[in-house]
Amino acid sequence: MKMMNTALLATFVLTLGITVEAWAAPATTANVSVDSPYYGYIEKLSAMGYLDTMPNGAKPYSRMQMAQWVVQAQDKAQTKPMPKYLSDEVEALAQYVAPEVATLRGEKTYDPLKLRSISLTAAAQLSDTPRHSYSPTVNAGWQTFGADRNGYQYGRDGNGILEAEISGNIGHETAIALRPRFSYDKDNDFSASLEEGYIKTRAGIWALEAGKQAMTWGQGETGNLALGDNMRPLTTLQAHFIEPQKVGGFFRFLGQTDVHLFYGFLEGDRSDRVRARGLNDYDDAGLIGIRADFSPTSYFTFGLSRLSMLGGEGNGLDGSDWGHWLYGRNDDADQDRWDDIAGGDFRLSLPGVTFYGELYGEDQSHYMPSKVAYRAGMYLPKLTHDGSWDMTLEMADTSDAWYGHQRFNNGWTYHDAIMGDAMGRDARKYYGAVRHYFPNETSIGLYAQRTEMERGMSVHPTVNEFGLTGQTKLGQDVYLNGIIGYAKVENADFTVRTDHDKFATATIQWRY
Template sequence: MAEKTFGNKTRTIFLTLNATLLFLLTIGIGFAAGDSPPDATRNLLTIEAGSIDLSAQDRRFRENHFGGFWPDGGYFQASLQSLIPLGEKGTLTLEPVFNSDDNEIFLRRGFGHLVLSNTFLEVGRNSLWFGPGRHGALIMSNNGFPFDMVRLGSETPFLLPGFLARIGLLEAELFLTQLEENRKFPRPNLIGLRFQAHPSDRFTIGLYRVTLFGGDGRPSVTASDFLKILFGKPNQPGELEVNELAGVDLSFLTPLEKILPGHQLELYLEYAGEDEAGYLPSRGGTLYGLEWKDARRQFIIEYANNHVSGHPNFWYNHAIYPYTYRGNIIGHHMGSDAEDLYIRLVPFSYEEWGYGIDMDKENTLSDAPSGFGCLPKPCVKERWI
């Protein structure tokens, strides 16, 4: 989706190449109260209208869209995102959504954000995204419904004191949430840590680790147990068995001024897996991509693969703690034991307007028998989106 933002106005038109999609038009209009002083409430109204023919399906999952679905037939959705200042240190974000599919209004996002010095505390419902991927992320994305959580982290990048400043600018964040009741062991906890370093203005490296633990029907977790889960040896069987995953991501930005003035090229990579081999990810999945752009044009190609030879449907599955929320995968939308190829082209954009063409091909690599599952969607061999 091509999007340009200037001041408080955003207008978006996008075209998706999809055999089942007849048309979809999205328009976002931003506005603020009065003469738009810096402390004014900011609002963005987004309206989607379209018609979709899903043949025999009543609805189809909508990737990277907060756990949403495409309904069969006519479609209308309106969302209002409001950013409300709370004094000099805080903001409140609210995003109610209306869907014509069920004629209901629900709160997709709603959270308070407080900044003290260079540390932020965030409480409420929001989504997370770990890594440089444009179309997917192996461990943490907005593919599922937003979490009700507590977040703590650095508001802006910072330097460590003394000789440690040579590491470069750093970012850090910690989050804790409780997942839904409707699962094998209700209401487990999900905790995550992420660190990101910028050794230079062209190179970025990120490290992260997430852990699912506890829940109804599982042994209670004491303070010492919590520290063992957070810092101890991962994925140990027994009463403190958890589902732990970790990953690393890299991105490298290359200006192309000498060849193409105003153009830049970014290469990026994410590697993640089960955090069980000496604190290092194993049985890993990979995501890598390339983005070329200038002021008016953009090209992205991205490929992801989480096939583990000899271990069908290994990713996101777990006997106690499957890596899902409200039935949707928390990580990459392609599912378990799959590959995904994404291509996006924005041939032209100007001021407030732009358009883009997207192609996404998913391919399931599993030969598991029917019923083993691709979690949570059926084991189709190939799908174009």
């Protein structure tokens, strides 16, 4: 942990040498929500060798970052022709970020605030028990087919969801984004919420943001160990590079460097949620996040992250505590004042195969990460010569100490969901997916996933989940995507029984 903090602090020192490029930074643009299908397009383009810069593990990316990759892919296609399915994806991406692409091509453009998309979803969750609990160590819930959906909880039987995305610029230095959502199901009746809403501006090379939006840190197709989109988008104050910066001098071997900082506001009822069980937590606790990404080459990127849950009513830190927090000393359980997760992740893209992984520790012992969890994955972008078939294989593992804490008794949670991977503590997950791509932004895929949860319990849940996924373009800027799935759940809620869950969803989206 001490080594981790030293590396992160060194990164901030490096930024002092590149602030001279502040006025060359691009205009501020809104971000692309992390659940956008365009992230899959970018991953495919990178693995197929059409990008000159490696996308890093800190999402969301800005519209301008997406546009830079579009320009790289278009230029590369002049000498390396694309298969039709891939060129259709690039064309769709180029249309989505057309104002930013035009700016990069030398035109003066402006992207005003406007409606970007409207989505209408019908979903069916057929299960005797649609939502299950973790062990008392983690005060949250989970459901089959419900992970990584910004904390949305499907109700029993039918669900109807209407969403919209509005974003754009107010002047060249300020962008805003809004994502309202309206939903209905028989468990929750009608509900309306603002899923995301933030304002973004800049100061030199730094982007400054305030509001709530989903973030993911790390590398994983089925989740992220430390920070993912399994929970509701967190309300934060953020500062990060407006785009990755090149480091010169002695540290030029690090290539492009990206830095992210945030302070997040956790719930105001954390103590009430556990008081009935005789446990304790702190209202209005905070979450501090620090991350540095490095991309030395066009085929390799790695990141270092530290996240700390701390503070709250009756749990303030004094000067000595902050000193201990700064260099990572927190190894005495009886004096534990915060909950830390820290570690690193990487992505390495070689011809025909991409490897990725995460290695993180929760809390620490004598300056080094302990209670380790990991993720290892392999992406094969070209099962066939043109890449129209691809495959992902992944596994992840957490120890029995993960996501729980002796001071914050709700655990590593936010609004009834784990902030990291939904598989929870003392768990292991295996995942495999195969996809086939057609022209006109059409694809079909099949995945299988096995999750062994709370393995140290004599009766523990095991979930075998299978899904058929698909997307097709119905017309100009009109898309249909969906999932049909089945899950067999053994010993849900730590009782000896077998549940058979069926799930189906279909979404029509109009993009503008």
